[in-house]
Amino acid sequence: MASRARRPLPKTAGTSSPAPAPAPAAKPPLSARLMRAAWRGLPAGRYEAGWEPGLEVPAADGSPLITDHYFPRAEGDFPTLLVRSPYGRGLPWSPMYGVLFAEQGFHVVLQSCRGTGGSGGAFDLWRNEPADARAAVDWLRERPWFDGRLGTIGPSYLGYTQWALALDPPPELKAMVVQVGLHDPHTLFHTDGVLHLENALAVGAGMTYQHRGMLSFLGATLRLRRRLREVTTARPLRGAHERVLGDEAPWLDEVMAHPDPEDPYWHGASLAGAAERLTVPTALITGWHDVLAGQTLEQYGRLRRAGCETALLVGPWTHTSALQQGWPEVFAESLAWLRAHLHEDRSGLRPTRVRVHIGGENSRRDLDDWPRDPAATPWFPTPQGHLTPRPPTDSLPTASFRYDPADPTPSLGGPLLSPAAGPRDNSALEARDDVLTFTGPPLTEPVDILGPVSALLSLSTDTGHAHVFTRLCDVDARGRSVNVCDGLGRVTTTGETPSRVTVLMSSAAHRFAVGHRIRWQISGGAHPRFARSPGTGATPVDAAVLTPVHITLHPDSALTLPHAPANG
Structure with a gap:
């Protein structure tokens, strides 16, 4: 990108007399102070x-962007944090970023993106952010x-606005903290050409209503939950969201109608x-059940290849719980990084570049880097429903099932933008006739996985078109099956010849304990998390006709796990 003319840099700390505290020095809004007082486990304000x-x-176009400025009520030089949001400047952003970081010695500039929160102009999902x-x-x-x-600091789309500034970073920019952050809108909405339906609707509700206040946002969220089935089973899907969101999110229809990243x-x-x-x-923070976990790990890989100083924290969180139950750890990590690079106080930094929470044992592990490049071990399904590290010797089909889009296999837990996200007991789901499960024997020693999980599936269908949803689960001694990670892909077949498809099931850090069993779950979809396959080859957004599909799994299929030494 061509460089642009810049004004001379302002003074740096210590080059002249300390700056006075800005005036007027009003107290932050009462709602922010009450939420601040309710938090536990956070450091005392300075x-x-x-x-x-x-x-x-x-x-950039002259439209007024409404901005709130939080600051320490003290004389002296303090660094500045820029937080740009399309979700308004009230709760929870005012206490989480404005109040908390001002108390720790930062100016905080909390700005509503163009067309949101009272700012002028029209909101666009991504086109205005670099210039603004x-x-x-x-x-x-x-x-x-x-x-x-x-x-800069912030989560989700507030991470996107940080990457927008980083396209051509100004010389003043000394540190970034991207929390459960976005860099690629297409990947947020689509996987292998399949729409992330439930999450797309949740994003539409957030972008349309949250900047108008929490009551407006909660009302829209409740309407969406009440009418979710009606909207997600509409034929066609195109435009059905207007029953809940109205016609105020025209960009959502465009997003849904363009599944091809090219x-x-x-x-x-x-x-x-x-x-x-x-x-x-740049510090990066995500959770194993965050809808943007994959994007965060991609960001980390790119930063490492660029030689950029970076740190990664992956917790046991979803997209929202990282900022709720996980907030004390997320805040401490963020504050330590900003102090290190803006206050030159590195005393709070952890000694390793990467910290991950290990599922299944409720522990944390510090690593020199990610991924650890562990050995990838294939596990194979058998016709008896077993999962074994021994390759198959039989060429006959392993199993088959019927997927009916009129009664789609339901989604359960995983990376969602709703309270239903995260690990859940899959036992009821796995009792359905349209869900295959393959289960290993009780473990006599722990099995640790650390890295990307994937599935290679050899499939044939009777209609030529299907989706395949594949999930890794941990089955405890009582038979409770809990999801670890998953993924979805599209399958196109010709005649009876099987097609091979590789499904990336995201990354994981998990310990399967002694007495537990490893389970591989396979189905034809996960609705409404993903738009259902109509079985005809028509796009899910435009399909009006639904056709049941018989799906057959062949023996050259495998679940690939990134095994790691038990001692990390």
Whole structure:
């Protein structure tokens, strides 16, 4: 990207007399102070927080971007954190970022993206963020309290706005903290051409209503839950979301109708290139059941290849629980990184680059890097429903089942944007006739996996078109089957000849304990998490006709697990 002219940098800390505290020094909103008081396990504040609400910052096109400024009520030079959000500037962002970080010695600039939260202009899912982020930094350079030290922080789309600035990072940018963060909108909405239906609707509700306040957002969320089945079983799916969201999210219909990542519609949406050349120290945080876990691990890999200083934390969280139950650890990790690179205090950093929580034993493991490049071990299904490391010797089909899109296999847990996300007991799901399970023997010693999980499936169908959903589960001594990770792919077959498809099931860090069993679960979908296959080859968004499919699994199929030494 061509460089742009920049104003001279403002003073750095210590080059002149300390900046006075901004005025007026109003207290933060009561709702933010009450939420702040309710949190436990967070470090004590070092300063009292002040608040300048409703500032107008010009966007790249001149539209006013409404901005709140939080700051330590004390004289002195403090670094600045830029937080750009399409979800409003109230709860939970005002206490989580405005109040908490101001108390720790940071100016916090919390800005509503174009077309949201009272800001002017029209919201676009991605096209305005790079230019508007640069405009925000231009405005910061004119503030008397800005001392030239800039960081960014935030989750989800607030991570996307950070990567937007990192496309052409200003010289003031010294640190980034991307929490459960997005860099590729297409991958958020589609896998192998299949729509992430339930999550797409949840994103639509959040983008449309959350910036209007928590009551408006909660009302939309409740309407969506009540009418979820109606919307997700509509034929065709296109436009059905308007029954809940109205016509205020026209971009959602466009997103749903463009499953191909090479479609010109998605040109410029992915900001993956920012990480490939970044030199700004960047901390990454995600959870094993986060809808953006895969994107976070991709970001980490690109930053490492670029030689950028980076750190990775992966917890036992979903997209939302990372900012709820996981918030004390997420906040501590974020604060330590920002202090290290903006306050030059590295005392809070952990000694290793990577920290992961290990599922199945409720522990944490510090690693030098990720992935660990463990040995990949295939496990094979048998016609008797077993799962074994021994390759098959029989050429006959292993198993078959009938998938009926009129009664689609339901989704259960996993990476969702709802309270139903995360690990769940799969026993009832696995009792269905349209779900295959293959289970290993009780383990006599622990089995640890650390890295990417995948499945190679050899399948034939009677209609030529199907989806395949594959899941790894941990079965305890009582028979409770809990999901570890999963994935979905499309299958196209010709006649009776099997097709081979590899399904990436995300990464995992998990210990299968002694007495537990490893289970491989296979079905024809997971609805409404994924739009159902109509069985005809028509796109799920436009299909009006549904045809049941017989799916046959052949013996050259395998579940591949990244085994790791038990001692890490």
